[in-house]
Amino acid sequence: MRFWSGLVLVLTVAGCVQTTALPPLPPPTHQATPAQSAQISAEARVKAQMFVDAAAKVAPVATALCRSKGIAQNCQFRFVIDPRLGLPRNAYQTLDNRGHPIIALTLALVADARDTDEIAFVMGHEAAHHILGHLALQDQNARAAAQKAGDAAAAAGASAEQVRKVQAQTAAKTTLGYSKSFELQADALGAEIAYRAGFNPLRGAAFFDRLPEPHRGRHSTHPDNRTRKALVAKVMARLRRAR
Ligand SMILES: [Zn+2]
Secondary structure, eight states, X not given: OOSOOHHHHHHHOEEOSOOOOOOOOOOOOSXXXXXXXXXXXXXXXXXXXXXXXXXXXXXXXXXXXXXXXXXXXXXXXXXXXXXXXXXXXXXEEEEOTTSOEEEEEEHXXXXXXXXXXHHHHHHHHHHHHHHTTXXXXXXXXXXXXXXXXXXXXXXXXXXXHHHHHHHHHHHHHHTXXXXXXXXXXXXXXXXXXXXXXXXXXXXXXXXXXXXOOOOOSTTOOSOOHHHHHHHHXXXXXXXXXXX
């Protein structure tokens, strides 16, 4: 079952880690031997434990920071693994039907993580989007952009149907990812959350080294990986000085 579809996905979820989709898995050519199955199970248990350990430490820090900032109404975070196979390495923030913030990491991302520092950094980044109210701001930005594009189309003589189409396309395009400035804000606060939770955000940000550089150009929503790592280093220097 799909959790979300169409416009709902666009309006409530903004993916953060811009990656290219992984190629589909080839069909299995042979049955795993008992030894191979045991090894796969052991590796899966290690990754699952890393996720649980990181979430247990990140959650109270994120909740305390969320309450002290006073922007978000609901600071009771839930951390989940999105189990859908075939999704690329990604993470996102959304709300459940009671308004609780959900931080989701895809199975591919958890499987690829090298240590809890990386998982905690991603969790901190996503929690920061919620703490800073980015989802609501993104929604406002999308509505404003859609209105502007619709007005321009109408002024150019477009039909009502064409105007609606332009508005929907513009809203979808605007909400596909957070803006670069939101991403950098989330990196900075996410690094602080991970640090206060006892993790090393510099090691966590090494995750960026394994991501492809985001597409450059006007429509890119993500800052380049070097800029993001440099920001994390700057935040860490500030936090260490403040100790
Ligand atoms: Zn993000």
